[in-house]
Amino acid sequence: xxxxxxxxxxxxxxAQRRSTLVIIPCLDEGPRIRALVQDVLAxxxxxxxxxxxDGSTDDTAAEAEAAGAAVVRLPFNLGYGAALQxxxxxxxxxxxxxxxxxxxxxxHPVSELVPLLTRLDSGDVDLVxxxxxxxxxxxxxxxxxxxxxxxxxxxxxxxARRRITDPTSGLQAMNRKVxxxxxxxxxxxxxxxxxxxxxxxxxxxxxxxxxxVMVGGPPxxxxxxGLRPIYYVYKLLLSLGLTWLSGPDRSGDP
Amino acid sequence: MLLVPLIASVALLAVVLELxxxxxxxxxxxxxxxxxxxxxxxxSGSHSARDALGRxxxxxxxxxxxxxxxxxxxxxxxxxxxxRVSALANHEKNLxxxxxxxxxxxxxxxRRTDDE
Numbered sequence: 001x002x003x004x005x006x007x008x009x010x011x012x013x014x015a016q017r018r019s020t021l022v023i024i025p026c027l028d029e030g031p032r033i034r035a036l037v038q039d040v041l042a043x044x045x046x047x048x049x050x051x052x053x054d055g056s057t058d059d060t061a062a063e064a065e066a067a068g069a070a071v072v073r074l075p076f077n078l079g080y081g082a083a084l085q086x087x088x089x090x091x092x093x094x095x096x097x098x099x100x101x102x103x104x105x106x107x108h109p110v111s112e113l114v115p116l117l118t119r120l121d122s123g124d125v126d127l128v129x130x131x132x133x134x135x136x137x138x139x140x141x142x143x144x145x146x147x148x149x150x151x152x153x154x155x156x157x158x159x160a161r162r163r164i165t166d167p168t169s170g171l172q173a174m175n176r177k178v179x180x181x182x183x184x185x186x187x188x189x190x191x192x193x194x195x196x197x198x199x200x201x202x203x204x205x206x207x208x209x210x211x212x213v214m215v216g217g218p219p220x221x222x223x224x225x226g227l228r229p230i231y232y233v234y235k236l237l238l239s240l241g242l243t244w245l246s247g248p249d250r251s252g253d254p
Numbered sequence: 255m256l257l258v259p260l261i262a263s264v265a266l267l268a269v270v271l272e273l274x275x276x277x278x279x280x281x282x283x284x285x286x287x288x289x290x291x292x293x294x295x296x297x298s299g300s301h302s303a304r305d306a307l308g309r310x311x312x313x314x315x316x317x318x319x320x321x322x323x324x325x326x327x328x329x330x331x332x333x334x335x336x337x338r339v340s341a342l343a344n345h346e347k348n349l350x351x352x353x354x355x356x357x358x359x360x361x362x363x364x365r366r367t368d369d370e
Contacts, residue, residue, distance in 0.1 A: 052354070070358065071358065072354040072355055072358045073354055073358075074350050074351070074353075074354045075354065078347055078351070082350075082351065085351065086351040086354055086355065089351060089355065090355055090358070093355070185344055185348075189343075189347060
């Protein structure tokens with residue numbers, strides 16, 4: 001049994017809480033995070049911002065708080081997926097109706113948040129995924145990475161029997177059904193990807209890709225550097241295959 | 255009888271049991287060690303046991319049979335430990351996430367108390 005299931009649920013009392021939470025997982029984004037938080041808060045009066053500080057060694061948390069964000073500090077680095085899941089748990093406990101997640105490195109323009117939420121508000125989807133391949137990537141994606149994304153988007157599309165163009169996109173908006181689904185222990189520590197979209201589909205939740213523009217993050221910062229791409233390919237093939245083999249009935253309850 | 259391996263495997267068995275007695279090795283993690291050490295004692299002490307094992311595994315050389323058995327034990331031990339580590343890592347992740355949210359809640363409560 002997971003520890004979270006054995007404790008009294010938290011109910012963060014936010015007197016001025018809004019209905020939508022923007023989740024931004026961060027690792028050492030001190031130089032950029034203040035401006036990003038300010039931009040998000042200025043983009044719409046209906047947004048709260050939660051920074052999940054995934055074990056930063058700089059002043060990311062202080063800068064984010066100074067800009068007006070709520071901050072959850074993880075005691076040590078857990079990984080991108082686990083940091084996101086921390087945000088989902090926080091949002092569900094705090095009673096938010098909708099969540100948008102975006103990266104803290106500036107790759108996702110703030111102007112793309114509201115269109116995602118507008119699509120989610122139509123009510124016929126539970127999860128909206130921003131696709132740079134339906135829209136535009138205003139930066140040069142390294143050829144090896146592009147080939148990898150194309151390969152996995154085709155593989156995920158084949159397994160899901162529908163077109164999925166950008167399974168690696170970290171720009172997503174979701175409702176409480178998806179939030180509850182993502183609380184479970186199958187949610188990956190590191191890179192939630194096409195395997196999660198497959199799980200979402202198998203769980204009977206509805207998702208849709210919408211075109212977005214993405215820009216380049218700061219130079220030298222990538223989650224996929226060094227030997228990580230090799231592990232990433234292995235992990236994703238394994239996870240996609242096992243999720244597909246599990247099928248719709250055994251991949252978890254929404 | 256293989257005297258040195260026999261002494262070594264008896265010593266291993268004794269160490270495992272002593273670790274369990276001192277609560278430095280949990281019972282649920284000890285059974286494979288006890289099984290491995292016990293098997294090593296039997297194989298070291300009995301030539302016919304080594305021959306039987308060789309025949310069972312389809313190898314002519316009893317030493318090869320013992321080596322295969324040892325490898326299998328080690329693989330199972332490592333698998334058991336990997337499963338344990340995976341479970342612990344999951345618990346660790348959930349605890350860290352919960353701790354982060356709790357600290358946030360405490361900070362909010364402290365701020366509200368200060369304001370009042």
